[in-house]
Amino acid sequence: xxxxxxxxxxxxxxxxxxxxxxxxxxxxxxxxxxxxxxxxxxxxxxxxxxxxxxxxxxxxxxxxxxxxxxxxxxxxxxxxxxxxxxxxxxxxxxxxxxxxxxxxxxxxxxxxxxxxxxxxxxxxxxxxxxxxxxxxxxxxxxxxxxxxxxxxxxxxxxxx
Numbered sequence: 294x295x296x297x298x299x300x301x302x303x304x305x306x307x308x309x310x311x312x313x314x315x316x317x318x319x320x321x322x323x324x325x326x327x328x329x330x331x332x333x334x335x336x337x338x339x340x341x342x343x344x345x346x347x348x349x350x351x352x353x354x355x356x357x358x359x360x361x362x363x364x365x366x367x368x369x370x371x372x373x374x375x376x377x378x379x380x381x382x383x384x385x386x387x388x389x390x391x392x393x394x395x396x397x398x399x400x401x402x403x404x405x406x407x408x409x410x411x412x413x414x415x416x417x418x419x420x421x422x423x424x425x426x427x428x429x430x431x432x433x434x435x436x437x438x439x440x441x442x443x444x445x446x447x448x449x450x451x452x453x
Contacts, residue, residue, distance in 0.1 A: 298434055300360050301427035307353050308420040314346055315413045322406050325396070332393035340389030347376050365422070372415050 318339060325335040350373045357366040383390055396402055 294434060295430065296360060297430040298427070300356055300362075301423055301430050303356070304353060304423035305420065305427050307349055308416055308423055311346060311349055312413065312416040312420055314342055314349075315409055315416055317342070318409045319406065319413065322402065322409065326402060326406070332396050336388065336391040336393040336396060339391045343380065343390045347380055350376055365426070368422075369419060372412070372419075376412075 321330065321335055321338050324330045325332060330338075350369075354366060354369050354373045357369060379390060384392075387395070391405065396405070
């Protein structure tokens, strides 16, 4: 298989995992909102996965850049840059991106919920974009494979 096929297979798997992770974030934040979880447990659960999310997005962005898919990279870069910006600019006293002492102040819980719903929408869109390009690259691969002569010619019944 070609590089594009492997890239888009990895992209679909990566975006599926990121989509699953954002759904987990939304469920955990809604549990906090409904008082099924306390703030410390919620933030501990979420902060464990923030760095994993950032690494997964950055790896995919770098792979798109290296393989020369400029338009897809330019579409994917703002989402990745926004996440990296939020990670780099977190306050120095905070435990992580989600701080249990601040999560109920100034409507931060609503803001986190809105941000994660926006991320869910963008990951869903990119999942289907990468799924489309994976299908196209695999179809192009099968078209080029049909053009190659078979190693063994087919045997007809009359030849026996």
